[in-house]
Amino acid sequence: MELNRETIPQYLHERQIDIGFFDLDAELISEEIGDGNLNFVYRVYDAARPTRSVVLKQAPPYIKILGPDYPLPSDRLTYESRSLEIYNQFASQAVPTQYYFDGESAVIVMEDLRNYSLLRDDLIAGHVNQTIPELIGKFMGSVHSQTYSNNLDNVAVDKYKEDFANTVMQSITADYVFTFPFTDHETNFFTDGLEAAVNQLKTDHHFLQEVDALRRIFLTVQRGLTHGDLHTGSVMVSGKAGKVIDSEFAFYGPVGFDVGLFWANYLLSYYSHIDNSKVQSELITAIIRTWETYIEQFMMEQTLKIRTLQCIFHEAVGFTGLEMLRRIVGAAHVKDIEQIEDVKQKLRVETAILEFGRTIVKERHNITTVHEMVEFL
Numbered sequence: 032m033e034l035n036r037e038t039i040p041q042y043l044h045e046r047q048i049d050i051g052f053f054d055l056d057a058e059l060i061s062e063e064i065g066d067g068n069l070n071f072v073y074r075v076y077d078a079a080r081p082t083r084s085v086v087l088k089q090a091p092p093y094i095k096i097l098g099p100d101y102p103l104p105s106d107r108l109t110y111e112s113r114s115l116e117i118y119n120q121f122a123s124q125a126v127p128t129q130y131y132f133d134g135e136s137a138v139i140v141m142e143d144l145r146n147y148s149l150l151r152d153d154l155i156a157g158h159v160n161q162t163i164p165e166l167i168g169k170f171m172g173s174v175h176s177q178t179y180s181n182n183l184d185n186v187a188v189d190k191y192k193e194d195f196a197n198t199v200m201q202s203i204t205a206d207y208v209f210t211f212p213f214t215d216h217e218t219n220f221f222t223d224g225l226e227a228a229v230n231q232l233k234t235d236h237h238f239l240q241e242v243d244a245l246r247r248i249f250l251t252v253q254r255g256l257t258h259g260d261l262h263t264g265s266v267m268v269s270g271k272a273g274k275v276i277d278s279e280f281a282f283y284g285p286v287g288f289d290v291g292l293f294w295a296n297y298l299l300s301y302y303s304h305i306d307n308s309k310v311q312s313e314l315i316t317a318i319i320r321t322w323e324t325y326i327e328q329f330m331m332e333q334t335l336k337i338r339t340l341q342c343i344f345h346e347a348v349g350f351t352g353l354e355m356l357r358r359i360v361g362a363a364h365v366k367d368i369e370q371i372e373d374v375k376q377k378l379r380v381e382t383a384i385l386e387f388g389r390t391i392v393k394e395r396h397n398i399t400t401v402h403e404m405v406e407f408l
Contacts, residue, residue, distance in 0.1 A: 032136050034089050036061045039073055043087070043140070050131040050140055052085055053077055061087070068096045069103065069279070074143055084145060085130060090137040090279070103199070105137035107279040110197045112139055114281035117256055118170075121177050125170040126275050144274055147267035154263055154300040155367055159313035162271040164321040167293060170275060171261070172328025175286040178256040181339065192253055195283040201250065204259060204280060208353055209246035212361035213239065221360045224378045228385045229360050241392045245349045252285040261289040262354075263296040264365075287343040290325065291350025294318055294404075296365065298355060298387070301408065302380045303367040315405050322401040345395050348404055352392035359384055 034042055040059035047055055058078040064086075065072025071091065076084035090108040094101040112132040119126060127142035150163060180188045211218055213232055221229060232238060258265070259280030267274045297318050304310040322344075330336050358365050359381050368384075371377040390407055391398065398404050 033091060034071070034073075034087070034136070034138070036063065036073070039075055039087060042136075042138075043075060046131065046133070050085075052130055052140075053083070067277075068094065069107070070095060074145070076143075082145075084143040085140050086127075086143045088139045088141070092137075106134070107197070107200055108132075108137045108139055109134055110195060110200070110281045111277070111279040113194050114256065114258070114278040115139075115141070117178065118174060118275065118278070122170045122173045125166055125273060142274075144267045144269070144276075147269040147272075147274065149264055150266040150268050150273070151263040151296070151300075151366060153268060154297070154314070155303070155370065157304065157307065157310045159310060159317055160268065160271070161313070161317060161320060163266070163268055163273045164297075164317040165324045166271075166273045167261075167266065167275070168321040168324030169328045171258075171286070171289050171293070172325040172331075175255045175257075175289070175343075176329045176331070178283075179286070179339070180254050188253075191256060191283045195256060195281055197259070197280065197282040200259065200280045201282045201284070205246055205250055207362055208357050209242055209249065212357040213242060216362075218362035219360055220362075220364075222374070222378055222381055225360070225381055225385070228382055232356065232360070232385065232389060235389065235393075237393050238389055241349060241395065242353065245346070245353060245392070248285050248346055249288060249350075253283050255283070255286040257282055257284040257286050258289050259284075260292070262292050262365075263300065285343075285346055287346035288350050290322070290343065290347035292354050293321060294347065295351045295354035295358070296367075297321075298351065298408075299358060299365055299384065300367050302384050302387075303371065305376070305380055305383075315408070318405060319401050341399070344401075345398070348395040348398050349392050351404075352388040352390075352395070355384055355388040356392075359388075 039061040043059055047053060059075055060078050061073045061075045064074045071089045073087045074084050075087055090105040092102060092105045093099045094103050115126060115129040127144060129141045131140040178191055258278050259282055260277060265275060265277045267276060297314050301311050301314040326340060329340060371380060387407055391404060
C-alpha cells in the first residue's frame with residue numbers, strides 16, 4: 032500500500048491505538064516534507080493543534096527519484112526500525128523516538144524534529160557548534176562499544192548479524208563508495224578541469240590496493256552495529272541538541288565506517304570554507320573532539336581498549352578519504368562544495384580534496400592519531 036497526503040490520515044486513525052500519539056477524534060492533516068532520493072517523508076499534524084505532529088516515512092519498493100523501473104527492497108525500513116530500537120536503548124538522547132513500525136507497508140512513524148535543522152546546512156552557514164561532535168562521538172562510542180563483537184557472547188553477536196544482514200543496501204554503498212568512483216561508471220560526474228587528478232586516482236596502484244582492502248573490510252568485517260550513512264545530512268540539530276536520522280543502511284560491520292563518514296563530511300565543510308580560517312579552525316577542533324569523545328565513551332564499555340581503538344582508527348582514516356573522494360567524482364555530491372559559485376575557486380577546492388583524500392587512504396596505516404590526520408590538510 033503506497034500512501035499519499037489523502038490516505039495517510041485514515042491510515043493513522045486506523046492504527047491510533049497502536050501508535051498512541053494523537054487523540055482518537057483528531058482531524059489529521061499531512062504534507063510531504065522530504066526531498067530525499069529513496070523514501071517518501073510526510074509531516075502529519077493535528078488540525079486543532081498544529082504543533083502536535085509526527086513524521087511518517089514510507090519506503091517504496093523502488094528508488095523514489097527514479098521510479099518503479101529502478102527496484103529497491105522496501106524492507107530497508109525494517110533495518111532502520113531495528114536500529115532505532117537499539118539506538119534508543121543505548122543513546123536515546125541522540126535519536127528520534129519511534130512510535131510505530133509497519134513492516135508490511137514499510138512505514139515508520141516517529142518524532143517530528145520540526146524545530147531542528149540539518150547539520151550540513153549549519154556548517155555551510157559557518158555555524159560550528161562544538162557540542163554536536165561531542166554528542167555524535169558519544170552516540171557512536173556508546174552504540175559501537177555495546178554492540179561490539181568482542182564485548183558480547185556468541186548468541187548476542189549472532190543475533191545482531193541476523194537482524195542487521197542488510198546486504199542489498201550494503202552492496203549499494205560498496206559500489207558507490209569503493210568501486211564506481213574509480214572507474215568510468217556512467218553515474219560519475221565532476222568539474223571540468225579535474226580530469227588529470229581523477230586519472231591519478233584511477234592509475235595509482237598503491238591507492239587502488241588500499242581501496243580494494245577497504246572494500247573487503249566494509250563487506251566482510253562484522254564488529255558492531257554500523258549506521259552506514261552517518262554524514263552531516265543525517266544529523267539534525269537544534270541548539271545543543273542533535274538527532275541521528277536515516278539509518279536504513281544500518282548493518283553489522285566495521286564501525287570505523289561511521290567515524291570515517293562523519294569526519295569526511297566535516298572535512299568537506301573545512302575545504303568549502305577555504306577563505307575563512309576561523310571556521311576552518313573550528314571544524315578541525317570538531318573533528319578532534321569527535322574522536323576524543325568517541326574514545327572516552329568507547330573505553331567505558333569496551334575491554335580490549337587500545338588495540339581495538341587503533342584498528343577502528345586506521346580503518347576510519349581510510350573510509351574518510353574514500354568518502355571525500357566519492358563526493359567529488361562519484362554520483363552523490365554534497366551541497367557544501369556544489370554551492371561554490373566561482374568555478375576557479377571550486378576547482379581549487381576540489382583539487383585539494385582529491386589530493387588529501389588520496390593521501391590519507393594511502394597513509395592510513397602510518398597515521399596514528401587524529402592530530403596527525405589533520406596535519407595533512
